[in-house]
Amino acid sequence: CTVFMNSKVKQAQKEAVSVGDISAGLCYSVVKNALYKVIMLKNPSELGNKMIVQGGTFLNDAILRSFEIITGKEVIRPDIAGLMGAFGAALLAKNAFKKGMQSSLIRASQLEAFSVDTQIARCKKCTNHCLLTVNLFNDGKKLITGNRCEKGAGLDRQQTVPNIFEYKYKRLFQYQPLEAQNAPRGTIGIPRVMNMYENYPFWFTFFTTLGFRVELSPESNRHIFESGMDTIPSDTACYPAKLVHGHIMALIKQNATHIFYPCIPKERAEINGADNHFNCPMVIAYAEVIHANIDALRENGVVLHHPFLPYDNKKALAHRLFDEFKTFGITINEVKNALRLAWAEDRRFKTD
8 A cells, every 4th residue: 555655654764764774675565566466476486487577667776686585586687678568569569460550650750850849837727736847849749747637738628527426426425314203223423434435325224224313424624634633543544544533523523322433354245256355454443443542432422333344244244233233122133134225225326
């Protein structure tokens, strides 16, 4: 996770770790991630005894040496390592070429006369004020980089393109909770954080079916973040995790007496053949951090329900949720029925 890596580097700097050691650690992590997370090796010996590496990354001598140390093998790096991908693309294009095709590449004579003039400019079309690199070519064309939106590139915004993020957000949190008088089992608060951005339809349907009024925390903003800032125990946590503290404080201020924020080690498997479906460590157990560090929960008599749930196992999930909420007079059959409807709504949401 890049967020954790960046936090780790900052922490190392605070501890006066040398630049050389930090750089070495980053080099090792690049190689280990490639071998064990991307290629999914169990042991470096699976690579064989003769290894050739390619790509611009291996032009870094430290990366090459890290690879040799981790694998315990001598590795060959061609002097054209950074260009081998381009050669490969050219060979693939050559093999795909058919008679009559016209190449879009400029000819050798045009390449000899090719020139580019680079200018730096500041975009003033919005408050971002992006620093633009404007490349002017001798044929009159130009390429603009550094822009965060189409305005910086001189393009008009396409108003006909739907805002999918806005649609998903509204679809996700559009559910209307029960009125207080129609909720025999009271109110339960759910923070608008982390994996709730994927699973809220499931949990809303589950609790509503059981007769709870679901109280959702407000949308994230600066005030929400600052309201929980003094309860954050570590600066190395990612920003979404830090926001959880503010959302819990908001639910307490909304007079929620019960808050549901579960620990979910694994998501439901959605892709056949996937090696695993673990959640991020923050999603897995950050509710434990919340329970240990927000004294306002105990001071206001708020019950934080933060069970570890087998979300990927429907049968086990039913029994675990029954154990968690049986004090409300809920039966196992009610839980199973609520889960059945929750899974159905989850499928509708994911399909949509």
